[in-house]
Amino acid sequence: MIRKKILLIGDFNVGKTSLIRRYVDNTFDDRYLTTIGVKISKKKILLNDEECELLIWDLEGATPQKSIPKTYYGGASGAILVGDVSRFETIKNLDEHMEVFKQINPNGSYVIAYNKSDLLKLDQIKSLQNIENVFLTSAKNDINVEKMFIALAKEIFND
Amino acid sequence: MTNIQIILNTILSKNIFEYLLIDRDLKVVNTSVGVLKYMENVPYEGDDVLMHMPEFLGFEEKLKEVFEKKDFTYTFKTIQKNGYYMNISLDHYNHDIALVLLQNITKMTQAQQQLLQYSNETTLLYHALQKIIDAQNSLLFVTNSDDRIEFANQTFLHYFHAENLDEIKAKALKLYPYVNKNIKSYNELHKHIRGSEINLNIGNDTFIMQSTAIEETHRLFTLSRVTDIYEKKKSLEAEVEVDALTSVYRKKYFDLRLEQLLKEENNFALIVVDIDDFKAVNDNYGHTVGDDVLKEFAFLLKKNIRQDDLIARWGGEEFLLVLKMDDLQRAMDRTETLRKMLDEHTFKHIGHLTASFGLAWRGQCDCDDANSLLQRADKALYKAKNNGKNRVILKKLEKRGENCIV
Numbered sequence: 001m002i003r004k005k006i007l008l009i010g011d012f013n014v015g016k017t018s019l020i021r022r023y024v025d026n027t028f029d030d031r032y033l034t035t036i037g038v039k040i041s042k043k044k045i046l047l048n049d050e051e052c053e054l055l056i057w058d059l060e061g062a063t064p065q066k067s068i069p070k071t072y073y074g075g076a077s078g079a080i081l082v083g084d085v086s087r088f089e090t091i092k093n094l095d096e097h098m099e100v101f102k103q104i105n106p107n108g109s110y111v112i113a114y115n116k117s118d119l120l121k122l123d124q125i126k127s128l129q130n131i132e133n134v135f136l137t138s139a140k141n142d143i144n145v146e147k148m149f150i151a152l153a154k155e156i157f158n159d
Numbered sequence: 160m161t162n163i164q165i166i167l168n169t170i171l172s173k174n175i176f177e178y179l180l181i182d183r184d185l186k187v188v189n190t191s192v193g194v195l196k197y198m199e200n201v202p203y204e205g206d207d208v209l210m211h212m213p214e215f216l217g218f219e220e221k222l223k224e225v226f227e228k229k230d231f232t233y234t235f236k237t238i239q240k241n242g243y244y245m246n247i248s249l250d251h252y253n254h255d256i257a258l259v260l261l262q263n264i265t266k267m268t269q270a271q272q273q274l275l276q277y278s279n280e281t282t283l284l285y286h287a288l289q290k291i292i293d294a295q296n297s298l299l300f301v302t303n304s305d306d307r308i309e310f311a312n313q314t315f316l317h318y319f320h321a322e323n324l325d326e327i328k329a330k331a332l333k334l335y336p337y338v339n340k341n342i343k344s345y346n347e348l349h350k351h352i353r354g355s356e357i358n359l360n361i362g363n364d365t366f367i368m369q370s371t372a373i374e375e376t377h378r379l380f381t382l383s384r385v386t387d388i389y390e391k392k393k394s395l396e397a398e399v400e401v402d403a404l405t406s407v408y409r410k411k412y413f414d415l416r417l418e419q420l421l422k423e424e425n426n427f428a429l430i431v432v433d434i435d436d437f438k439a440v441n442d443n444y445g446h447t448v449g450d451d452v453l454k455e456f457a458f459l460l461k462k463n464i465r466q467d468d469l470i471a472r473w474g475g476e477e478f479l480l481v482l483k484m485d486d487l488q489r490a491m492d493r494t495e496t497l498r499k500m501l502d503e504h505t506f507k508h509i510g511h512l513t514a515s516f517g518l519a520w521r522g523q524c525d526c527d528d529a530n531s532l533l534q535r536a537d538k539a540l541y542k543a544k545n546n547g548k549n550r551v552i553l554k555k556l557e558k559r560g561e562n563c564i565v
Contacts, residue, residue: 003209003213003216004216005216005217012279012282013279013283032276032279032280033276034272034275034276034279036237036239036244036268036271036272036275037236037237037238037239037244037268038235038237038238038239039238039239039240040213040214040238040239040240042213055213055216060237060275061279063275063278063279063282064282065278069236071234071235071236072235074217074218075216075217075218075219076217077217087286089286
């Protein structure tokens with residue numbers, strides 16, 4: 001079975017852990033419990049009739065005081081860069097997270113999650129749709145979560 | 160194997176470390192008994208190490224390196240596994256065996272997590288509060304112990320045409336001179352406001368300013384723009400408080416404004432003006448002409464004082480003036496100019512007319528009040544009348560308090 005490592009990267013409290021929980025366990029809890037260090041979850045998927053396994057690294061979020069340790073990035077095939085649509089600065093910081101990821105994994109694939117999209121109004125959603133590599137996700141309402149993981153997985157495994 | 164197991168057993172006795180030994184094919188060779196609690200499945204000899212340690216996926220090259228280099232060591236920090244937190248290190252033992260050491264750091268990490276949780280929640284709260292503060296219609300700013308603006312909300316930045324806080328800091332913006340030229344710092348401004356509120360004019364805008372102490376060092380200033388309300392209030396006041404004949408304020412309103420001025424600690428002159436020999440005007444020309452003279456007299460005074468000054472009719476042919484001036488001599492000079500202007504003016508029905516002026520100076524004094532000022536100005540007027548009329552007389556403050564600066 002082929003296994004690949006993917007990372008969830010972003011500022012703290014953007015919903016990285018919630019996206020993984022929704023994808024792996026199909027659960028959601030809106031209480032905020034900060035992640036420290038890293039936790040790895042596994043998810044088996046079928047791609048082109050072949051069983052593959054994603055090792056999903058839920059990384060501690062970056063804070064103004066502390067960035068994400070670079071040692072976690074090594075050996076990753078892909079990343080989901082997560083921002084919170086209700087906190088503009090977390091979206092702005094995605095460029096910085098992407099740069100670090102690409103620096104360590106030049107061949108790595110990535111997608112972007114504008115999470116908590118359930119907080120957006122309809123016109124805001126329309127203006128953010130159809131941006132390349134960007135998924136408007138909501139772990140709370142289970143919007144685009146699986147679609148995003150599968151899109152990334154396809155890109156990784158097809159490579 | 161014997162040596163390494165002795166060493167490992169010593170470490171393990173502290174119940175902090177567990178281990179796996181792996182060979183060059185990345186297969187499990189041996190494990191400590193306690194390692195089971197960290198694993199999803201029991202690791203057996205010959206198992207692929209990645210089965211039990213998926214953390215190594217993507218690090219296969221590093222795993223191979225460990226067998227070649229004696230001093231090789233690599234650590235994955237703060238990995239959550241089966242409900243425990245651990246540091247996982249990879250160490251060289253010999254060319255055939257590598258040691259994977261699992262250091263249980265759960266308690267320490269949970270404590271760190273609590274701190275991080277608190278810190279992150281505080282940061283979120285801070286951002287939320289900042290958004291709320293930025294959304295306020297009032298201009299808010301905070302000054303620090305160096306008497307400089309340390310924080311300002313978006314409304315404040317927008318009003319002063321600044322893109323960001325750094326621009327405000329670079330400008331070293333000072334608002335206290337708008338309140339009073341004698342105030343030299345934000346700290347003094349805070350003391351001046353004394354938990355109350357004051358009016359502040361910047362350009363054509365009127366603000367109500369409040370100040371709150373934050374700790375010992377910082378001050379929060381709030382400026383609520385009330386230009387429209389203030390203008391309406393002034394216009395309404397004018398309608399209610401204006402003397403119907405002369406169109407200047409009534410004494411009652413003058414008294415209120417005088418009390419306000421006294422609170423603001425500004426220097427000013429209070430002047431009582433009385434038309435000389437006005438009784439003769441009424442006697443010779445009749446009361447209708449007398450009224451016209453009063454109107455013309457009040458108009459001339461009002462026209463020759465600044466918008467910021469104050470004029471009211473006390474009664475009969477007596478008027479009250481407040482001239483806001485920095486020093487007494489300038490106030491005396493301006494009053495003299497008024498006297499001269501009236502003396503040189505030709506009144507419509509009667510031609511020449513003079514007036515006498517009694518002046519009291521309001522310096523910074525804890526024993527001076529509205530009554531004391533009015534009494535002094537009145538006494539000065541009495542003296543001006545007795546000394547030949549058509550003159551300006553000053554009555555100085557006799558009784559002085561500890562803090563008198565007259």
